[in-house]
Amino acid sequence: MKLKSWKELPEGAIIPGAPNSGEFKTGDWRTQKPVIDFDKCTHCHLCWLYCPDTSVLTKNGKITGFDYDHCKGCGICAEVCPPRIKAITMVKEEI
Amino acid sequence: MEKDKFIKMALTGNEAYAYAMKQINPDVVAAYPITPATEIVQIFSKYVADGLVDTEFVPVESEHSAMSACVGASVAGARVMTGTASQGLALMHEILYIAAGLRLPIVMAVVNRALSAPINIHGDQSDTMGSRDAGWIQIYTENADEAYHSVIMAIKIAESVNLPAMVMLDGFIISHEMEVVNTLPDEEVKKFIGERKPLYNLFDFQNPITVGPLDLQDYYFEHKRQQMEAMFNAKKVIPEITKEYNDTFGTNIPAFVEPYKLEDAEYAIVAMSSAAGTMKEIIDEWRSKGEKVGLLRLRITRPFPYEEIRKYLAGIKAVGIMDRAETHSTMGGPMLQEIKAALYDLANRPRITGFVFGLGGRDFDDEQANTILTMVKEMKDGKELPLYSFIGVRE
Numbered sequence: 001m002k003l004k005s006w007k008e009l010p011e012g013a014i015i016p017g018a019p020n021s022g023e024f025k026t027g028d029w030r031t032q033k034p035v036i037d038f039d040k041c042t043h044c045h046l047c048w049l050y051c052p053d054t055s056v057l058t059k060n061g062k063i064t065g066f067d068y069d070h071c072k073g074c075g076i077c078a079e080v081c082p083p084r085i086k087a088i089t090m091v092k093e094e095i
Numbered sequence: 096m097e098k099d100k101f102i103k104m105a106l107t108g109n110e111a112y113a114y115a116m117k118q119i120n121p122d123v124v125a126a127y128p129i130t131p132a133t134e135i136v137q138i139f140s141k142y143v144a145d146g147l148v149d150t151e152f153v154p155v156e157s158e159h160s161a162m163s164a165c166v167g168a169s170v171a172g173a174r175v176m177t178g179t180a181s182q183g184l185a186l187m188h189e190i191l192y193i194a195a196g197l198r199l200p201i202v203m204a205v206v207n208r209a210l211s212a213p214i215n216i217h218g219d220q221s222d223t224m225g226s227r228d229a230g231w232i233q234i235y236t237e238n239a240d241e242a243y244h245s246v247i248m249a250i251k252i253a254e255s256v257n258l259p260a261m262v263m264l265d266g267f268i269i270s271h272e273m274e275v276v277n278t279l280p281d282e283e284v285k286k287f288i289g290e291r292k293p294l295y296n297l298f299d300f301q302n303p304i305t306v307g308p309l310d311l312q313d314y315y316f317e318h319k320r321q322q323m324e325a326m327f328n329a330k331k332v333i334p335e336i337t338k339e340y341n342d343t344f345g346t347n348i349p350a351f352v353e354p355y356k357l358e359d360a361e362y363a364i365v366a367m368s369s370a371a372g373t374m375k376e377i378i379d380e381w382r383s384k385g386e387k388v389g390l391l392r393l394r395i396t397r398p399f400p401y402e403e404i405r406k407y408l409a410g411i412k413a414v415g416i417m418d419r420a421e422t423h424s425t426m427g428g429p430m431l432q433e434i435k436a437a438l439y440d441l442a443n444r445p446r447i448t449g450f451v452f453g454l455g456g457r458d459f460d461d462e463q464a465n466t467i468l469t470m471v472k473e474m475k476d477g478k479e480l481p482l483y484s485f486i487g488v489r490e
Binding site: 013015 | 198294295302303304305306307313317318324325
């Protein structure tokens with residue numbers, strides 16, 4: 001992406017067109033990623049509720065996976081998944 | 096406006112400033128009291144209590160909060176003013192840069208006062224000289240009348256380029272002494288300043304924006320370059336707005352500098368604020384004795400008027416530059432250094448020496464003025480002088 005010159009940028013260091021934090025991809029900050037086993041998942045949505053980056057995806061009441069463009073790999077989802085279910089495991093991110 | 100429409104009022108500098116604020120009728124004033132600037136916001140708060148202005152007055156718990164509240168209100172599109180001095184300005188220091196960087200045309204009265212320690216409440220310019228690189232337009236006024244007109248002009252200047260501006264008056268010497276001030280009718284002030292047209296508005300909910308985000312290696316430099324462009328533009332806009340003001344109201348306020356008896360001067364003094372008024376009197380005496388001496392009063396220091404300084408000081412044999420502040424660099428006061436830099440590549444640059452005087456509000460009197468003139472005259476005649484001297488201090 002070609003960055004804008006000082007003559008092209010809006011003045012006052014503002015960012016127009018909010019909200020736009022979704023454009024900032026934070027997925028590559030990750031050292032480990034969550035992987036879900038849908039044979040175990042009960043779709044209780046605790047992971048969805050606790051995810052600090054709204055990176056657990058859901059559709060029609062069912063968990064469908066993760067937004068790896070924004071998931072930072074913090075592991076909270078795996079931690080809050082109920083002990084008798086343990087559908088989410090954290091695996092090392094391969095480079 | 097017809098020239099006889101001035102309403103003559105007997106006002107102190109602080110009263111004149113507060114009266115100008117009343118006529119400007121800003122949307123928000125956030126302030127914390129500090130001697131000798133207290134009266135400005137104290138008088139203004141009375142205007143608020145009496146319902147004479149529409150301003151939201153925010154009495155905050157510190158100057159850091161005062162400037163922060165000003166920034167918040169200005170980001171939301173409001174016309175914002177405040178006032179402070181000395182330690183108050185020092186406490187605001189961090190937020191001064193934010194106001195400038197976010198391009199907010201806040202206008203602030205600064206009543207010049209010495210900085211601690213030792214603690215002192217009287218007038219010198221160490222406070223605002225310490226803020227000279229904060230990105231604010233800096234206007235130093237010579238008397239209460241000029242302070243009154245300058246603050247009205249400052250609103251229009253600041254809002255034209257979207258930079259904050261501070262208008263200075265010397266602590267006690269100007270702030271607390273009563274003078275005749277030629278005030279304008281309310282409607283004339285209102286007409287002259289018009290409405291603020293902000294660069295952006297946080298309260299425009301149809302067009303949401305983010306203000307003050309993290310700005311790293313890939314964008315910060317471009318935003319600072321924009322800010323500098325605004326200061327370059329201020330150099331163009333300031334003479335235009337000053338001329339418009341003078342033409343409209345029949346005043347005679349100089350823009351960046353005021354040349355005084357410089358046409359045929361062989362040697363000259365550069366001074367600022369109230370000391371320039373004193374120096375003019377003494378120069379008149381020397382002129383009456385046939386001495387070819389003049390004065391350049393420096394009125395605006397940010398943006399720095401190097402072209403004007405070069406224009407007026409080129410070819411003069413010797414110049415003495417007066418600073419009511421120290422830089423503690425051992426190289427003299429701030430204006431000595433900046434004016435020297437401005438003149439360096441002139442082929443016919445004058446010989447220059449500096450004078451630090453009046454610290455902590457020590458009176459600048461005729462004896463000191465005569466000493467300065469004598470020394471600069473001797474330099475004109477070939478005598479070597481030190482880089483700079485202290486005037487009026489007990490040796």
